Amino acid sequence: MATSTEATPYTIVIGLEVHVQLLTETKLFCGCRNRFGDPPNTNVCPICLGMPGVLPVMNQKAFQLALRAAVALNCQIARFTKWDRKNYYYPDLPKNYQISQYDLPFSHDGYLEIPTADGGTKRVGIIRVHLEEDAGKLLHAERGGKSQVDLNRAGTPLLEIVTKPDMNSPAEARTFLEELRLLLRYLEVSDCNMQEGSLRCDANINLHVQHNGQTVATPIVEVKNMNSFKAVEAAMAYEARRQYEEWLRTGAKLGEVPKETRGWDENRAVTVSQRRKEEASDYRYFPEPDLVPVVVSEQMLQEVRSQIGEFPAQRRLRLAAEYGIPEYDARVIVELGKAFADYFEQFARGLENPKNASNWMLQDVQRTLNAKGWTIEQFPVRPEKLADLVSRIERREINTHAAREVFAEMIESGRDPGAIIAERGLTMVSDEQQLKAIVDQVLDENPKVLEDFKKKKGKKRKQVAGFVRGLIMRQTKGRADAALVERLVNEALVARTGVPLE
Amino acid sequence: MALSAEQVQAVALLARLRLTDEELAVMTGQLNKIVEYVEQLHEVDTKDVEPLAHPLPISNVFREDRLRPSLPRDVALRNAPDTDGEFFLVPPVLD
Amino acid sequence: MSGESLVGRTALEHLDALAKGELSARELVQAYLERIERFDGHVQAFLLVDADGAVKKAAEVDERRARGEPLGPLAGVPVAVKDVLCTEGQRTTCASRILENFIPPYDATVVRKLKEADAVLIGKTNMDEFAMGSSTENSAFQVTRNPWDLTRAPGGSSGGSAAAVAACFAPLAIGSDTGGSIRQPAALCGVVGLKPTYGRVSRYGLVAFASSLDQIGPFAFDVRDTALLLKVIAGHDPLDSTSVARSVPDYLACVEEPLEGLKVGVVREWLSEGVDPEVATAVRDAVAVYEKLGADVCDISLPHSKYGIPAYYIVAPAEASSNLARYDGVHYGYRAARYEDMIDMYCRTRAEGFGAEVKRRIMLGTYALSAGYYDAYYLKALKVRRVIREDFDRAFEQVDVIIGPTSPTPAFRLGERLADPLSMYLSDIYTVTANLAGIAGISLPCGFTQDGLPIGLQILAPPFEEERLLRAARMYERETEWHRRRADLQQAVAAVSKAG
Numbered sequence A: 001m002a003t004s005t006e007a008t009p010y011t012i013v014i015g016l017e018v019h020v021q022l023l024t025e026t027k028l029f030c031g032c033r034n035r036f037g038d039p040p041n042t043n044v045c046p047i048c049l050g051m052p053g054v055l056p057v058m059n060q061k062a063f064q065l066a067l068r069a070a071v072a073l074n075c076q077i078a079r080f081t082k083w084d085r086k087n088y089y090y091p092d093l094p095k096n097y098q099i100s101q102y103d104l105p106f107s108h109d110g111y112l113e114i115p116t117a118d119g120g121t122k123r124v125g126i127i128r129v130h131l132e133e134d135a136g137k138l139l140h141a142e143r144g145g146k147s148q149v150d151l152n153r154a155g156t157p158l159l160e161i162v163t164k165p166d167m168n169s170p171a172e173a174r175t176f177l178e179e180l181r182l183l184l185r186y187l188e189v190s191d192c193n194m195q196e197g198s199l200r201c202d203a204n205i206n207l208h209v210q211h212n213g214q215t216v217a218t219p220i221v222e223v224k225n226m227n228s229f230k231a232v233e234a235a236m237a238y239e240a241r242r243q244y245e246e247w248l249r250t251g252a253k254l255g256e257v258p259k260e261t262r263g264w265d266e267n268r269a270v271t272v273s274q275r276r277k278e279e280a281s282d283y284r285y286f287p288e289p290d291l292v293p294v295v296v297s298e299q300m301l302q303e304v305r306s307q308i309g310e311f312p313a314q315r316r317l318r319l320a321a322e323y324g325i326p327e328y329d330a331r332v333i334v335e336l337g338k339a340f341a342d343y344f345e346q347f348a349r350g351l352e353n354p355k356n357a358s359n360w361m362l363q364d365v366q367r368t369l370n371a372k373g374w375t376i377e378q379f380p381v382r383p384e385k386l387a388d389l390v391s392r393i394e395r396r397e398i399n400t401h402a403a404r405e406v407f408a409e410m411i412e413s414g415r416d417p418g419a420i421i422a423e424r425g426l427t428m429v430s431d432e433q434q435l436k437a438i439v440d441q442v443l444d445e446n447p448k449v450l451e452d453f454k455k456k457k458g459k460k461r462k463q464v465a466g467f468v469r470g471l472i473m474r475q476t477k478g479r480a481d482a483a484l485v486e487r488l489v490n491e492a493l494v495a496r497t498g499v500p501l502e
Numbered sequence B: 001m002a003l004s005a006e007q008v009q010a011v012a013l014l015a016r017l018r019l020t021d022e023e024l025a026v027m028t029g030q031l032n033k034i035v036e037y038v039e040q041l042h043e044v045d046t047k048d049v050e051p052l053a054h055p056l057p058i059s060n061v062f063r064e065d066r067l068r069p070s071l072p073r074d075v076a077l078r079n080a081p082d083t084d085g086e087f088f089l090v091p092p093v094l095d
Numbered sequence C: 001m002s003g004e005s006l007v008g009r010t011a012l013e014h015l016d017a018l019a020k021g022e023l024s025a026r027e028l029v030q031a032y033l034e035r036i037e038r039f040d041g042h043v044q045a046f047l048l049v050d051a052d053g054a055v056k057k058a059a060e061v062d063e064r065r066a067r068g069e070p071l072g073p074l075a076g077v078p079v080a081v082k083d084v085l086c087t088e089g090q091r092t093t094c095a096s097r098i099l100e101n102f103i104p105p106y107d108a109t110v111v112r113k114l115k116e117a118d119a120v121l122i123g124k125t126n127m128d129e130f131a132m133g134s135s136t137e138n139s140a141f142q143v144t145r146n147p148w149d150l151t152r153a154p155g156g157s158s159g160g161s162a163a164a165v166a167a168c169f170a171p172l173a174i175g176s177d178t179g180g181s182i183r184q185p186a187a188l189c190g191v192v193g194l195k196p197t198y199g200r201v202s203r204y205g206l207v208a209f210a211s212s213l214d215q216i217g218p219f220a221f222d223v224r225d226t227a228l229l230l231k232v233i234a235g236h237d238p239l240d241s242t243s244v245a246r247s248v249p250d251y252l253a254c255v256e257e258p259l260e261g262l263k264v265g266v267v268r269e270w271l272s273e274g275v276d277p278e279v280a281t282a283v284r285d286a287v288a289v290y291e292k293l294g295a296d297v298c299d300i301s302l303p304h305s306k307y308g309i310p311a312y313y314i315v316a317p318a319e320a321s322s323n324l325a326r327y328d329g330v331h332y333g334y335r336a337a338r339y340e341d342m343i344d345m346y347c348r349t350r351a352e353g354f355g356a357e358v359k360r361r362i363m364l365g366t367y368a369l370s371a372g373y374y375d376a377y378y379l380k381a382l383k384v385r386r387v388i389r390e391d392f393d394r395a396f397e398q399v400d401v402i403i404g405p406t407s408p409t410p411a412f413r414l415g416e417r418l419a420d421p422l423s424m425y426l427s428d429i430y431t432v433t434a435n436l437a438g439i440a441g442i443s444l445p446c447g448f449t450q451d452g453l454p455i456g457l458q459i460l461a462p463p464f465e466e467e468r469l470l471r472a473a474r475m476y477e478r479e480t481e482w483h484r485r486r487a488d489l490q491q492a493v494a495a496v497s498k499a500g
C-alpha cells in the first residue's frame, strides 16, 4: 500500500511502461505453443523464425484478451486499429522488425484506481495499451564465447501498457503494479509472473524540485532491468535520492541533457548508466502490409464487457462486506481468479458463517488444486456439495477431522457427504453423559497420566491433557465433539489430581 | 534536397550495409538521381487525400487460438550458419 | 510423336493427348527435359532443373491414370516456377547469394496447389535478385536471354519464367509481379502473362519484395492456358491475411464467351510520348480488332499515371527495406566469413550477400522511411497512390477494360540499361500503376517488330474481374495468330554464333 513520502524538497514523478504476456495457447501470428520453460527452439516454425515468404495471421484470442484488459483499464477503444512495423536489428528478432502498433493503438486514455495509504484511492492515467509481438531470448555470451538465440518466445503476444507520470512515490509505483497484476490475473489476461518475465516493467522517473519558490524538473531517466515489485520500489527510491544529489551537484534540468537509460543492479542495489555507443535509434515505423486492420464493433465490445462483469477491486470490497470475511481473504480469493471467486460465493451462500468458506477455500481446496495441478473449473466437488459438508460442521453434526475424511472421498468418488457420513458412521458424538463415561473409563485405565499431570508444569502439563484427548478421540474413532471432549478432560484431570490446569 | 555522403553512410548503417568508399560515392550519386526524379511527386496536390497503404478494403482477419505443429528443432536449425544443436549462435553480444 | 513436335503445344493440348492416352506424362516430361538439355545453356532460364523429381511425378501420374484414379487439373503438365516461391526441401534462392543455400522446410501455397493439381514441377527459374529489376540481369547467378534474340533481355523480374515458356521449356510457368514483373517479360518474350488482383492469389511462401504490391500469376502461350493455370493457383488461403475469401470462378469454362457490348478504354497518355512507334502501331491495330468485334472503344485518361514510377520507387523500396532486413546471417542464409562484432557481421553479411540493385533499393527505402523524410517521401507516395487508384476507379465507371501497351519498347539489348537505374525503372511505366491500385492486368502478344521481336498488349480490369479480363483478352486472341508463333531457338543460337 502506498505510504506518504517523508518531507522532501521535491516531488517524485514516475511513469511506467509495462509489458505483459497474454495467456493464449499459441503465439500471436502462428500456431506454435506460447509457453515458458520449454527446451530452446522447440516452439518455432517458419513463421516465427521469420523465414522467407511467411506471413502473419492474427490470433483472435490474443486480440480479445487485449481488448478485455484495455476495457478493464477504462481505456477508450479505437474503432479502427492497425499494426505497424518497428524496424531494428537484434538477433532475438528474427525478421529484424517487430510487429507492433504505432499511431493507431487499439486503445488509449484510460486509468487504474489504486488504494492509497490514507484508505482512499488514486487514479493513475493510462496513456495507451497496444498489442505487439514479443522477441526471442538472447543468452549473452560469457567472455570469449558466442551468444545463444532461443526463439521460443519470438512472436508470443504481448500487451504494452504505458502510464502517465502519475505516481509520486516508489510505493505508489509498486502499488500500481500490484493492482495491475490483480486485475490482469483476475481477468485471466496474463499470469503476470515477473520471475518468468510474463510481466516486465520499465520506469521513467524524475523529480520536481522546489527551489527558490519555483519548481524545477530534473532530467527524466529510464530505469530498466527491475525483476520484482520489490526491485521496482527499491530502484525508484534509489533513483530519487540519486537524482536529487545529482541535481544538487550539477543543477541539470529537464531538456538540458539527453535522456539517460540506467539499469537496476539488484546485488549492489544501485542503478547503473547504460549509455551505449550505438547510432540514434530510428525505428522507421510504417503500416504492416501483411496484416489487415481491425474494426472493433459495438458487438465485440459488448461481448468483452460481459466477459468482465464486476471488476476485481469492486469484488474484493464486496466480498469482504457481504460475507464478512477478512480483507486479506477477499483479496486472495479475487486474486486467484474469477472462477475461484465465483466458486467461493456459491459455497459461502450455503453456510451459516461464510468465514468457514474462505478458510476451506484457502486451505483444503487450494491445497488439493495445487497437489493435483487442477484449476478450480477442474475441481470435481461442486460448491453446493462442499457447502453441504461444511454446514454439517456448523450444525455440529460432524467434526472437522471427520469432515476432512469425507472431503477426501468426495474428491475421489464424487458422492454426497450425507451418504459417506452414514456409511462410515462419522456422525459426531456430542452426548455429554456418554463422553463423560468414556473419559472416566480412559483415566481409570491409564493411571500414569494422572501422575504425569501432577508432576509436570505449564506447557508440559497441557500436553498431558492433549494426550488424553487423543486417547478419547481414538476411542470414538475421531467422531467426538472436540470442544466438549476438551472441557470434560480438563474438568476430570483437575478433579482427580487436585492441581490446576496451568 | 541533395543527399550528402555522410547521410548516405548513416542510412547504410541503419540498413546494416557496409559500403566501401567507392561504393558510397556511386551510391550517393545514384540515390540523388533517383530522389531527384521522385521529387516530382510533389507536383501532385494531395491536400485532402488519405494515404493508401494497402489496396484491399478488408479488415478483421483472425485465426483461432489453436496449436499447429512446430518444426522439429533440427529442422528449425538446419539452415542456420552457426548453431550448437540447441541454439542459433551469433557473435558475442555483451549486454 | 517426336519430342520436338510435342514441345511448343499448349497445356490444354497436352492434357487432351494425355487423357486420350496418345502419350504418357513421362514421355511428355522427357521431351521437355531434352529441350532444356539442348537449349537452356543458351537461354539460361533455369536456376534448377529437377529432372528426377519431374520424372518421378510424371510416372506417378501415369500409374494413377492407369489405375483409373482421379487426377488433378494439371495432371502430367510440366510447370516452371520462379525461384521466388518456396519449395519444400528444394533450394530457393531468389537469385541471391544471400539465399544461395537456403532450403525451405515448407511449400508456398501456390506450389502446394500446383502439386495437388498434379502438375509436374520441372524446375526453378531465374529472376532479378529478390524480383528487383526489369531484365533478369540482376540475378546473382546467370543472365537469362530472350529466346527471340539471345542478345536481348527477356525482361524481368520473372524473365526466367517468361523465357522458359517462350523457349518451349514448359508450357506453363509461374511468376510474380510487383511493378510489372509478369506482364513486362511476357510482352518481351511474346507470351501471355497475368497479374491477378491483389488478394486473389495467396502470397504465403512467396519471398516478399513489396508486400502490398506483390502478386503471383501465370505465364502461358495463350489465354486459355492462362485461365487454366489461374484457376489452379487462385483462392483464399488462411495463411495469408491479405488473401480474399471470394470464390474462384471457373475461368476456363467461360473464357470463350465473348463479352457483349464491351466498352474498351484506350489510355491517351500511354500512346502519346515515350512509346516506341512499332509498339504504338501494334497497340492501335489491336484497338482496331476490338472495334471490328463491335466493342465500344473510347479514349480515357489516367492523368496521374505518370506519377506511378516515382510513387512505386518509394513504396516498393520502403517495404523491401523492411522485408529484406531478415537476411542477416543469423537464422538462415549466407553469413560473412570475417567480422568484428555483431553489427559488423550484419553489415558485411548483407554487403557481401546482396547485389547492387538490391542494396540500392534497400538504401532508398530506408531513407524514405527515416525520421525527417517519412512525410515528404513515404507518406506523400501513399497519397499519390490513392490518387492513382482513384484515376482507375473513375475510368472503370466509363469502361469495362482498359488497354494499352505493356512495355514502352520491345526487348532491349542485354547490358543496355544496367548502368542507368532510372532508365531500367522506366521499363515498367505502364505496368506499375496496376500494382499500386491493386487491380488485375494481363499482357498478350499483339504483334512483332520488323526485327522479329514480340510486342505485348496490356489489358486491365477492375479488382476481382479476372474473368472479364480473360474473356476480353480471348476475344482479341481468337482473331489473331500472334500467340501461335514460337521462337526458333536453333536459328537464334546460330544468329549469335554467326555474330560472335
Ligand SMILES: [Mg+2]
Residues within 6 Å of the ligand: A019, A100, A132, A160
Ligand atoms: Mg513495446
Ligand SMILES: [Zn+2]
Residues within 6 Å of the ligand: A027, A030, A031, A032, A043, A044, A045, A046, A047, A048, A049, A155
Ligand atoms: Zn511459430
